[in-house]
Structures are given as C-alpha cells and as structure tokens.
Amino acid sequence: MEDIKNIAVLVSGGGTNLQALINAEKDGRLKSGRVTLVLSSNPEAYALSRAKENKIETCIVDRKLFSDRTEYSRALLKELNSRKIDLIILAGFMYILDSNFIKHYKNAIINIHPALIPSFCGDGFYGVRVHEAALDYGVKLTGATAHFVNEVTDGGPIILQKAVEVKEGDTPEILQRRVMEQAEWEILPLAAELFCAGRLSIEDRTVRISKNNQT
Numbered sequence: 106m107e108d109i110k111n112i113a114v115l116v117s118g119g120g121t122n123l124q125a126l127i128n129a130e131k132d133g134r135l136k137s138g139r140v141t142l143v144l145s146s147n148p149e150a151y152a153l154s155r156a157k158e159n160k161i162e163t164c165i166v167d168r169k170l171f172s173d174r175t176e177y178s179r180a181l182l183k184e185l186n187s188r189k190i191d192l193i194i195l196a197g198f199m200y201i202l203d204s205n206f207i208k209h210y211k212n213a214i215i216n217i218h219p220a221l222i223p224s225f226c227g228d229g230f231y232g233v234r235v236h237e238a239a240l241d242y243g244v245k246l247t248g249a250t251a252h253f254v255n256e257v258t259d260g261g262p263i264i265l266q267k268a269v270e271v272k273e274g275d276t277p278e279i280l281q282r283r284v285m286e287q288a289e290w291e292i293l294p295l296a297a298e299l300f301c302a303g304r305l306s307i308e309d310r311t312v313r314i315s316k317n318n319q320t
C-alpha cells in the first residue's frame with residue numbers, strides 16, 4: 106500500500122496557497138500527501154474557512170497570546186507532535202519559528218516566499234512588502250521560491266523557483282497577485298508532491314530532485 110504523507114499547513118491570513126494545495130490534491134497533482142491539519146496563528150484568518158469547507162481539521166494557536174518566539178514555537182510543537190505530521194508547509198505563515206522547532210522538523214518544513222531568493226528576502230520581507238521592495242528596486246523579473254526552512258530566515262535550501270515578469274504600471278498588489286497566480290500556486294503544490302513522493306534529497310545546500318519511477 107502506498108504511504109500517503111500527512112501535511113500540516115501553517116497559515117496567518119487569506120490562505121490562497123492553502124487553496125492551491127487543496128486544489129492540487131483534488132485534481133491529482135498532489136497525490137503522495139494530503140493536508141490533514143490547518144494551523145493558524147490568527148483566529149480571524151480566512152484560511153480557516155477554506156479548511157472547514159474542505160473538512161480539514163483546524164487548530165488555532167493565537168500568536169497574540171504568547172509573549173515570545175520560544176513559548177510560541179513550543180505551543181506549535183505541542184499541537185503538531187500530538188498528530189502524525191510528516192511535512193509542515195508555511196503558506197503565508199507570518200512568524201519566525203525558533204531553532205528548537207526547526208531542529209525537530211529538520212528538512213521537513215517547506216516555505217513559500219514571494220520573490221526569487223536571495224533577492225527581497227530575510228527579516229522584514231513578507232507579504233506585499235516584498236513586492237513593494239521589488240518595484241522600488243526596479244527589477245524586471247521577480248517570482249517565487251519554495252524552499253526548506255532552516256535557522257536563517259528564507260535561507261534554507263531552494264527546492265523550486267519560478268520567474269514572473271514585472272510590468273509597466275504594476276502596483277505592489279497587482280504584482281503580488283501575478284506572482285501568486287503564475288508562480289506560488291504552481292510551485293508550492295509541486296514541491297509538496299516531490300517531498301511526499303520521496304523525490305527530494307539535500308546535498309550540502311543543493312536540493313536534488315530524483316526522477317519519477319512511475320512515468
């Protein structure tokens with residue numbers, strides 16, 4: 106019998122990347138894993154409604170109720186460890202996890218970042234701010250990166266990247282939407298499938314993708 110991996114998706118907001126994972130599961134692009142838990146840092150996150158609509162278990166660990174990162178990371182770990190989770194996906198999760206958390210799920214946490222790392226990344230670069238910075242700099246190409254999470258913010262080994270054109274007259278919001286549509290919603294489900302199918306390995310800091318034996 107095939108070993109289907111359990112995925113926990115950590116969210117803080119709208120959850121369009123969560124939706125992309127759910128859609129990929131429905132249409133068979135994500136077949137080696139399934140989203141079994143959506144954990145939100147924000148009780149108001151619309152992502153929670155998306156999870157409920159799709160009958161996925163939800164859990165709220167409200168960041169506002171914790172004084173520091175260590176305490177918060179510990180509370181997250183407690184929730185995740187009480188379930189059998191093989192892969193954690195940060196899909197618009199707006200908080201940095203502590204080193205204890207990252208060690209616990211070493212090479213089993215994937216983040217989606219809305220730029221071509223190492224551009225426009227690191228502390229302070231999240232959400233629409235990333236696109237503001239790209240437009241301020243005047244880049245003609247931007248994109249998205251799916252990467253493993255390590256102790257350095259946005260610094261873990263890169264799994265997949267996709268470039269997206271910046272167009273004349275773009276606002277940060279217009280660019281954000283294009284990057285989501287053309288890059289994030291495509292590469293995040295693909296990275297999840299590659300992980301769950303056991304096709305990713307890390308050598309030094311380079312991610313190797315092995316061939317799919319079934320095709």
Ligand code: GAR
Pocket residue numbers: 116117118119120121122123152196197198217218219230231232235285289
């Ligand atoms: C996405 O663009 C994601 O790449 C970004 O936040 C947005 C969340 O949207 N994440 C970061 O900036 C993390 N550094 P969503 O809730 O609709 O998926």
